[in-house]
Amino acid sequence: MFAAIALLLLARVPVGVAMLLAGGAGYAAISGLWPLLNTLKTLPFSRFSSYTLSVIPLFLLMGEFATKGGMNAALFRAARAWFGHWRGGLAVATIGGCAAFGAICGSSLATAATMSQVAGPEMRRAGYSPALATGTLAAGGTLGILIPPSVILVIYAIYTEQSIGNLFIAAVIPGLLATAGYMLVVNLYARLAPDAAPPSPRLPLATRFAESREVWPAASVFLLVVLGIYAGWFSPTEGAAVGAAAVGLLAVLVGGMRGRQFVESLLATAETTALMFLILLGAELFSAALALSRLPAFVSSWVVSLGLAPVTVLAIILVLYLVLGCAMESLAMVLLTLPVFVPVMLALDFGLSHAQVLVWFGILVLVAVEVGMISPPFGLNLFVINALSKDVPITETWRGVLGFCASDVVRLVLLVAFPGLSLWLPGLS
Numbered sequence: 001m002f003a004a005i006a007l008l009l010l011a012r013v014p015v016g017v018a019m020l021l022a023g024g025a026g027y028a029a030i031s032g033l034w035p036l037l038n039t040l041k042t043l044p045f046s047r048f049s050s051y052t053l054s055v056i057p058l059f060l061l062m063g064e065f066a067t068k069g070g071m072n073a074a075l076f077r078a079a080r081a082w083f084g085h086w087r088g089g090l091a092v093a094t095i096g097g098c099a100a101f102g103a104i105c106g107s108s109l110a111t112a113a114t115m116s117q118v119a120g121p122e123m124r125r126a127g128y129s130p131a132l133a134t135g136t137l138a139a140g141g142t143l144g145i146l147i148p149p150s151v152i153l154v155i156y157a158i159y160t161e162q163s164i165g166n167l168f169i170a171a172v173i174p175g176l177l178a179t180a181g182y183m184l185v186v187n188l189y190a191r192l193a194p195d196a197a198p199p200s201p202r203l204p205l206a207t208r209f210a211e212s213r214e215v216w217p218a219a220s221v222f223l224l225v226v227l228g229i230y231a232g233w234f235s236p237t238e239g240a241a242v243g244a245a246a247v248g249l250l251a252v253l254v255g256g257m258r259g260r261q262f263v264e265s266l267l268a269t270a271e272t273t274a275l276m277f278l279i280l281l282g283a284e285l286f287s288a289a290l291a292l293s294r295l296p297a298f299v300s301s302w303v304v305s306l307g308l309a310p311v312t313v314l315a316i317i318l319v320l321y322l323v324l325g326c327a328m329e330s331l332a333m334v335l336l337t338l339p340v341f342v343p344v345m346l347a348l349d350f351g352l353s354h355a356q357v358l359v360w361f362g363i364l365v366l367v368a369v370e371v372g373m374i375s376p377p378f379g380l381n382l383f384v385i386n387a388l389s390k391d392v393p394i395t396e397t398w399r400g401v402l403g404f405c406a407s408d409v410v411r412l413v414l415l416v417a418f419p420g421l422s423l424w425l426p427g428l429s
Helices: 003-012 015-033 033-048 051-068 071-083 089-102 108-125 128-140 150-162 162-172 172-192 206-230 235-251 258-294 295-306 310-325 330-349 354-373 380-388 394-417 422-428
Strands: none
Touching: 003 015, 015 033, 015 071, 015 258, 015 330, 033 258, 051 071, 051 108, 051 150, 051 172, 051 258, 071 089, 071 206, 071 235, 089 108, 089 128, 089 206, 089 235, 108 128, 108 380, 128 172, 128 380, 128 394, 150 162, 150 258, 150 330, 150 354, 162 206, 162 235, 162 354, 162 394, 162 422, 172 354, 172 380, 172 394, 172 422, 206 235, 235 258, 258 295, 258 330, 295 330, 310 330, 310 354, 310 394, 330 354, 354 422, 380 394, 394 422
16 A cells, blocks of 8 residues: 555655545455445545534635735844844844744745745845755745644644644744754854855844834734633634634735735635645545554554664654655655554653653654755755745755754754653643
């Protein structure tokens, strides 16, 4: 079944369709055609009628409203006002803007694409090297799936039956570490190659506060949504609805969004949601076939029988994610591997409860996926940035992103060595 998916993907079959075909063939081979047809008769409705899943289109809609309302530009201007005079200041501001936009977006590709339209021309006009400019945009875009709300974390939480609020709050410290690590990489790059990042003038304090006024509404929405979910004021779905409504209202009142942009936001959200739900459906059928084959239970028992240290097994799993991330779409990769890896993680003794292991593993998977999205040569964000910066050879983007990949690997090691970085905030509730 895994080999069939790989072959179908090489043949350019959409990943959701590939998982459906391979899962369906595997299910029929094990149980027969009629059981497969009976499953297909009920599976789509039983999966998609879930109230919890409506959080996905709502968070996507919130990101679309933020884009149409010009909030990405406001966030970048504020970050540039505060960080622009640092070494590599515009690139540092881009990282800050990506982190802020990721807090109201939830999508890596959307963050990379929208911020590249705002920050990319600014860096090129200022004389930044193509490698640093495009590498910064590709890496900064990954913050969209790490800084909560994160669509992948929502799907992981639903699959593992964990609290979405706990996973969101668990991602806060790793997200801040990612932002700080990326800023440090830019600073080091600017020190080693000063011509690649010309300095910018320091703005007066009054100007910095003036540029920051426009970001407070968006920041307030982020705090309301994440803290509201964490504190139990409303459910994740209600929080997503509140966030989408609030950002939509701000986009109309402050950002000048009108009827045409509103319709475009709805259509873009519908298209992305349909794509994700097709992948979800394929993953559901694939998981059912895997469960019938008893492969997850067999792999779990086999790994435990090897007697390897739990951290060694975890390291092998994360390396596999890093390798897969270079060639696969992030959501499909997560859904394809969770049926095998989650039972393995729960069978190992990390000195943590099962709930803690699942939250910790979810953050580690998210970071590993994030690394894969910018790993040369096939990282998805690299192609997005390259498509938007047609005059920059993709080899330049590969060169510019290597430092950010190294920062991600260091952060992944820290999160493995110190689970408290992910578990401390959820443990306060």
